[in-house]
Amino acid sequence: MVSQKVVLHFPQELVDRPIISDMVKRYKLEFNILKASIDPDEGGVLVVELEGERRDVRQALSYLRGLKIGVQHLSKDILMRHERCVHCGVCVAICPSEALLLNRVSWQVEFITDKCVVCELCVKGCPYGAMEVRF
Amino acid sequence: MNIRDVNDAVLFNMRNAYQNYNVAVNVSGKVIYTYMGVLKPKLGNATYSSAGVLSPLVNDPLYRTIGIGTRLFLGGGVGLVAWWGTQHNPCVVRTEGGVPKRPAGTLAVIGDVKGMDARYLRGVSMYGYGTSLGVGIGVPIPIVDEEMAFFTSVDEGDIVTAVVDYSKSYPQGEAAILGEVRYRELRSGVIRVGGKEVPTGSLSSLYMAREIAQVLKGWIKRGEFLLSEPVERLPGRDSGVTVKAFRERPL
Numbered sequence: 001m002v003s004q005k006v007v008l009h010f011p012q013e014l015v016d017r018p019i020i021s022d023m024v025k026r027y028k029l030e031f032n033i034l035k036a037s038i039d040p041d042e043g044g045v046l047v048v049e050l051e052g053e054r055r056d057v058r059q060a061l062s063y064l065r066g067l068k069i070g071v072q073h074l075s076k077d078i079l080m081r082h083e084r085c086v087h088c089g090v091c092v093a094i095c096p097s098e099a100l101l102l103n104r105v106s107w108q109v110e111f112i113t114d115k116c117v118v119c120e121l122c123v124k125g126c127p128y129g130a131m132e133v134r135f
Numbered sequence: 136m137n138i139r140d141v142n143d144a145v146l147f148n149m150r151n152a153y154q155n156y157n158v159a160v161n162v163s164g165k166v167i168y169t170y171m172g173v174l175k176p177k178l179g180n181a182t183y184s185s186a187g188v189l190s191p192l193v194n195d196p197l198y199r200t201i202g203i204g205t206r207l208f209l210g211g212g213v214g215l216v217a218w219w220g221t222q223h224n225p226c227v228v229r230t231e232g233g234v235p236k237r238p239a240g241t242l243a244v245i246g247d248v249k250g251m252d253a254r255y256l257r258g259v260s261m262y263g264y265g266t267s268l269g270v271g272i273g274v275p276i277p278i279v280d281e282e283m284a285f286f287t288s289v290d291e292g293d294i295v296t297a298v299v300d301y302s303k304s305y306p307q308g309e310a311a312i313l314g315e316v317r318y319r320e321l322r323s324g325v326i327r328v329g330g331k332e333v334p335t336g337s338l339s340s341l342y343m344a345r346e347i348a349q350v351l352k353g354w355i356k357r358g359e360f361l362l363s364e365p366v367e368r369l370p371g372r373d374s375g376v377t378v379k380a381f382r383e384r385p386l
Contacts, residue, residue: 086257086269086340090172092324093180093336102324107342124262125173127338128269 003051005034005114006061007077007135009070010044019067020048027060028052034118045135047074047118075113077135084130085109094125144248146210146256150220152272154192154240155296158183158316158335160328163302168263172338174301178331184338187294187318189348191274192240194287196233197372198225200276202365207244208273208351210256213360214246216274219369224378233286233372236295236315240369244272255347273347275355275362291319298328308380 010019015038024031029052038044050057061071087109089102099115100122102108111131122131138144159171160181167174172182187193195201205216220241227237248256255271278284297312304311316326321335354360370376 087342088337088340090182090336090338093182093334094173094175104322104324107340107345121173127172127259127261127267128257129260 001051002054002057003049004057005047005049005074005116007070007072007074008046008048008064009072009135010038010046011068012041012043014067014069015040015044019064019069020046023060023063026063027056029056029060047135072135074116074118078113078116078118078131078133080109080111081130081132084128085126086128088127091122091126091131094121096121138249145245146214146248146251146270147217147243147245148209148268148270149243150222150241151244151270152191152220152242152274153185153238154190154196155235155294156184156238157297157299157305158321158326159301159305160298160313160333161302162300162313165302167302168261169301169305170261170264170267171301172336173262178328178333181298181321181326181328181333181335182338183296183321183335185294185296185318186339186341186344187322188289188291189341189344190339191272191276192242193234193289193294195274195276195283196229196235196286196289198240198369199283199286200279200365201242201274202368204363204366205274206361206363207275208255208271208347208354208360209244209246209251210248210271211252211254212246212248212250214244215363216242216365217245218243219376220244222378223370223376225370225372225374226377229372230293230295232289232293234289234294237297242274242369255343271343271347273344273351275351275360277362291322292317294318296321298326 029050032049035047064071091100092102097115097117099112101110158181160178161167161174164176207214220243223241225240227235227239229235257269259267259269295315295317298314299305313328320326325332
């Protein structure tokens with residue numbers, strides 16, 4: 001079993017189709033929606049965690065791409081701008097999912113993308129603007 | 136416009152290098168946006184803002200070597216202590232080792248921005264509160280005698296500070312605190328406030344403080360930076376200097 005967090009960009013013409021529902025049935029996946037924003041005139045963005053057999057997850061993502069849905073790994077869309085980070089660690093106490101950690105040997109802040117739940121609290125909480133969300 | 140095109144670019148920071156500071160928490164049920172950062176409701180997080188064992192005035196708690204005229208590392212360049220800073224408050228309660236247990240001394244510092252480095256002088260935005268400046272500061276402390284050796288050996292376990300509710304006590308100017316904690320606990324990542332475990336985050340970077348100490352050490356070793364003796368002492372623990380709260384007059 002594998003688990004992957006992806007950002008899906010839906011074109012406007014697909015907004016009225018039950019694509020996620022089709023996909024999870026077809027490829028026997030479990031899913032957890034972390035963020036969704038849908039506008040019938042503009043399309044939608046969905047941040048979703050997919051869990052299933054490695055082959056099924058891969059095929060499910062190809063299925064989505066075949067429908068002209070943009071598929072991007074979450075790590076590409078939420079990022080830490082290292083040149084802006086001063087490693088103060090104020091984000092560490094704000095992050096609810098322990099995706100931001102303070103290494104107590106180097107005293108540097110580390111961002112573990114896999115643990116991120118895209119709440120975006122760190123984006124507001126970082127005084128140096130080091131956390132960026134791009135979807 | 137470029138900094139090279141103007142005649143002078145001077146940073147005069149009226150309050151810097153606070154000697155210890157509050158730990159900020161939020162007891163209310165709503166998130167608040169403060170100069171101590173985003174504070175989550177119901178003691179969701181705690182923020183603190185001193186470099187602790189590397190904070191200049193914590194290592195010279197009685198202002199024996201740091202005074203007016205002290206040369207220092209400021210924003211990657213060289214600056215001077217111009218005066219004591221605004222809200223300088225030296226007469227607060229202290230530990231046996233002389234370290235204040237509440238926000239105490241501050242420095243007013245001045246330096247040439249043209250000699251500074253953007254790595255150590257950064258624009259800051261406190262979400263929902265306002266803008267600020269992240270200033271890298273490092274003050275050399277000569278160990279002139281046994282007492283200064285003792286002071287500079289200050290440990291995380293020796294630094295005590297107060298936990299303050301920024302949803303009520305701080306804005307209303309109340310002296311009430313929720314308790315005291317040591318820097319050792321703050322650095323561990325969790326403190327206990329009223330029986331609850333609260334995750335801690337620092338606004339001051341220990342990583343950068345260490346880096347600045349190393350850079351300054353290099354300058355001194357190579358003879359590029361000379362230590363200066365203060366020309367005047369800062370008001371000390373027996374000076375009677377205090378901070379007066381500014382009360383609004385009813386119309």
